Amino acid sequence: MVTGASSGIGAAVARALSREGAHVALAARRSEALREVQAGLDQQCGAAKSLVMPTDITDRRQVKSLIARTEQDLGPVDILVNCAGVMFYTLMKNLQEDDWERTVDVNCKGALNCIGAVLPGMISRGRGHIVTISSDAGRKVFPGLSAYSASKFFVEALSQGLRLETVGTGVKVTTIQPGNVATDLLSLSKDVEALEMYGQPGGARVLDPEDVAASVMHALRQPEYVAVNEVLVEPRDEPV
Ligand SMILES: NC(=O)c1ccc[n+]([C@@H]2O[C@H](COP(=O)([O-])OP(=O)(O)OC[C@H]3O[C@@H](n4cnc5c(N)ncnc54)[C@H](OP(=O)(O)O)[C@@H]3O)[C@@H](O)[C@H]2O)c1
Structure with missing residues (x-):
C-alpha cells in the first residue's frame, strides 16, 4: 500500500515495489494521475497486481475503505509506505493558517489514519512494515518551513513510539x-x-x-531480525 502514489516519490516507490513482484495498491486523491502511474507499472511487470484507490488520507473513513478494498482484492497489507504529504514554504509572521492546517491534516493526521488502518492486522498476523517518508526536516528545522518541519518531527516521534511499542510483534x-x-x-x-x-x-x-525509492527498498529487503529504523538520504552537496 503506497499513499501519495500519484506523483513524485510515491510513484517511484510503487514502481520499485512492482518491479520486485509486490502487489501494489496506489492511493492519492487524483485518480487520473494514479491510473497513469498504474499503466507504467503494468508495462514493467506482468505478474504483480495493482489497484488504484482514489483516497483523501485526511478522511479516516476513506482510509478504512481503502484498506478493506485492498485486502479484498490484493490480500493483507504487509507493507504500508506513507508518502502522501504537503509542504508550504511560508513565514510564520505571514499567517498562512490554511496552509498550517493542511500541513497538520495531511502530514500528521493523514499518517495516523493510515497507520491506524493497518496496524491491528499487522500485529495479528505477526508481521508488517510501516515506512514513512519523513524528511531531513524531521531532524533539523529549516527556516520558512516551521510548520512543515514540525509535522516531520511529529512523524519521527510517532514512528519512534510505535517502534518501541511494537517490539516483539x-x-x-x-x-x-x-x-x-x-x-x-x-x-x-x-x-x-x-x-x-x-x-x-x-x-x-x-x-x-528513484533515489528515495532505493532507500525504501533497502529497508524492506533486510532479513526478518534486522530493522533499518531511519535513513537520512541527501544530495551530496546539501548536508544538514
Ligand atoms: N520533494 C522533496 O524534496 C522531499 C524531501 C523530503 C521529504 N519529502 C516528502 O516526500 C513525500 C512525497 O512528496 P513528493 O516530493 O513526492 O511530492 P509530490 O510529488 O507533490 O507528492 C505528494 C503526494 O501526496 C499526495 N497527497 C497530498 N495530499 C493528499 C491527501 N490529502 N490524500 C492523499 N494523498 C495526498 C499527492 O497526491 P494527490 O494530489 O493526487 O492527492 C501526491 O501523490 C512527502 O511526504 C514529502 O514531505 C519530499
Whole structure:
C-alpha cells in the first residue's frame, strides 16, 4: 500500500515495489494521475497486481475503505509506505493558517489514519512494515518551513513510539529522511517572501524520486531480525 502514489516519490516507490513482484495498491486523491502511474507499472511487470484507490488520507473513513478494498482484492497489507504529504514554504509572521492546517491534516493526521488502518492486522498476523517518508526536516528545522518541519518531527516521534511499542510483534517501523528531491512538492507554496528568502535552489544536484525509492527498498529487503529504523538520504552537496 503506497499513499501519495500519484506523483513524485510515491510513484517511484510503487514502481520499485512492482518491479520486485509486490502487489501494489496506489492511493492519492487524483485518480487520473494514479491510473497513469498504474499503466507504467503494468508495462514493467506482468505478474504483480495493482489497484488504484482514489483516497483523501485526511478522511479516516476513506482510509478504512481503502484498506478493506485492498485486502479484498490484493490480500493483507504487509507493507504500508506513507508518502502522501504537503509542504508550504511560508513565514510564520505571514499567517498562512490554511496552509498550517493542511500541513497538520495531511502530514500528521493523514499518517495516523493510515497507520491506524493497518496496524491491528499487522500485529495479528505477526508481521508488517510501516515506512514513512519523513524528511531531513524531521531532524533539523529549516527556516520558512516551521510548520512543515514540525509535522516531520511529529512523524519521527510517532514512528519512534510505535517502534518501541511494537517490539516483539514482528512489525517494523522505518522513517526515510530525504533532503531535496526533484518533485512537484515545491509548487504548492504561495508565500513569495518565504520562497525568495529560503526556497531558492542552491545549485546542487538534488535527488531523484528513484533515489528515495532505493532507500525504501533497502529497508524492506533486510532479513526478518534486522530493522533499518531511519535513513537520512541527501544530495551530496546539501548536508544538514
Ligand atoms: N520533494 C522533496 O524534496 C522531499 C524531501 C523530503 C521529504 N519529502 C516528502 O516526500 C513525500 C512525497 O512528496 P513528493 O516530493 O513526492 O511530492 P509530490 O510529488 O507533490 O507528492 C505528494 C503526494 O501526496 C499526495 N497527497 C497530498 N495530499 C493528499 C491527501 N490529502 N490524500 C492523499 N494523498 C495526498 C499527492 O497526491 P494527490 O494530489 O493526487 O492527492 C501526491 O501523490 C512527502 O511526504 C514529502 O514531505 C519530499
